[in-house]
Amino acid sequence: MIERVTFDGPVILGAGLAGLTAALAAVKALVLSPTPLATGCSSAWAQGGMAAALSGEDSPALHAADTIAAGAGLCDPKAVELLTREGPQAVRDLAALGAPFDRQADGGFVLSLEAAHAKARVARVGGDGAGAAIMAAVIAAVRAAPTIEVRENTRARRLLQDAAGRVVGVLAEIDGELVEIRAKSVILATGGIGGLYAVTTTPAEVRGEGLGLAALAGATIADPEFVQFHPTAIDIGRDPAPLATEALRGEGAILRNTDGKAFMADYHPAKELAPRDVVARAIHAERAAGRGAFLDATAAVGAHFPHEFPAVFEACQSGGVDPRREMIPVVPAVHYHMGGVATDLDGRASLPGLYAAGECASTGVQGANRLASNSLLEAAVFGARAGRAAAAEGLTGGEPVSLEPYPDLPDAALQTLRKAMSRDAGVIRDAAGLTRLLEQIEALEPAYGPCPTVVTARLIVEGALARRESRGGHYRADFPATAEPLRTFVTLESADAAVRYAAE
DSSP: OOEEEEOSSOEEEOOSHHHHHHHHHHSSEEEEOSSSTTSSOGGGGOOSOEEOOOSTTOOHHHHHHHHHHHTTTOOOHHHHHHHHHHHHHHHHHHHHHTOOOOBOTTSOBOEEOOTTOSSOOEEOSTTTOHHHHHHHHHHHHHHHOTTEEEEOSEEEEEEEEOTTOOEEEEEEEETTEEEEEEOSOEEEOOOOOGGGSSSBSSOTTOSSHHHHHHHHTTOOEEOTTOEEEEEEEEOSSOSSOOBOOTHHHHTTOEEEOTTOOBOGGGTOTTGGGSOHHHHHHHHHHHHHTTOOOEEEOTTTTGGGHHHHSHHHHHHHHHTTOOTTTSOEEEEEEEEEESOEEEOOTTOBOSSTTEEEOGGGEEOSSSTTSOOTTOHHHHHHHHHHHHHHHHHTOOOOOOOOSOOOOOOOOOHHHHHHHHHHHHHHSSSSBOHHHHHHHHHHHHHHHHHHOSOHHHHHHHHHHHHHHHOOSOBTTBOBTTBOSOOOOOEEEEEEETTEEEEEEEOO
16 A cells, blocks of 8 residues: 655655755745765766856846857746746855855955856856755755755655646655655756766756656657767776866867877867857767877966865866866766756746756756856846746646556666767767667667666667757767757657647
């Protein structure tokens, strides 16, 4: 007999910045986290900071223009306008919670320049510790809130729906036992898809399960093919790969090959500060040609490394590299998923009762290529909006039609899938590789059933096959030109992805 629990407030799946911000905004919430708080979420690993128009020489309009330019024609202008308008207050709200952003003598925020930003607008903490410090402050606020309940080491195994399709709760696995949790609304804040790839900067637990659960429930998924590869993961054989923050290039670090040549001028006039997709492809090309790729910060940072970029310094040291004197070996790695559960500006998904926020959602704000340091900002701004909207949900819904958990993909099969995804759905894609990968994915489903991770992988690959152009984070070697700017919207029909294109 499955235990039933009824909760009078939103149930939130995920405890990164989006999930916990949603909980604080909802006031009363139940947060289910697959890992202890501050572990297993990408938010805590974020290095760069939060982008917002916080200086007198900047403005939300300028920030919006940079976001739209990076998004390569697929951003929703209304979503971008909202993000950049509400962004400065979101940063100030986090500072008020105790996030120790670096400050100037007059109390203003220390702001850094990152790639594709026209102004220095990235608020940082201790050089490269923004995510961990922000999460520490938010976790403390959640722990102190008497009406927010947190259950750690808890996994969602299915979204519960009534006969009309309304989401009425979640089937959760708590301490090895299945529990039916009924609620008026569910907020997905489960993060991205990095764990589906062999080379990623995200925690291994972040592997698209929330996206797969939403798709299996019939929710509309937007732009799944758009995966952002961070150009400069530190190539020291660790899984996940440590990150060499983009702020290093903002400080003047130079990308060189084995011969010591600074190669970015061969690929883009902005050199090291070109958009992430351009830099990732350049590094991929240098490595594929056997020339290698290294980030040289010996002159730009040098002896200041331990103080200015302690996380990067520690990661390099762990791999036997001293970045004060040596170049850092780098490799592109999956860093962020622009696609996700399609939502409106208050986080509402296509299914009644279901909301999504943060990286697992697609508001249209990131387009085809996220602007650096907009991810934590999106989590904070849209997490709060989703929390308020979900808390105001009035309808309850009927009895769930099924209490069957979806199956897990065995680890050996997952590791094989990760390698295949990096090989064929990586920085550079083509029809031959994507078709081979799709056949491999389709063979998993009859063997293991409708695993949410497999569903997510298939959505990414089918979207990439269907998009016969190159745009933002999606680059097709066989279709290098850019076509008409159309977004992808996907729904599952009988566990088969029906991909359709629609203009926004």
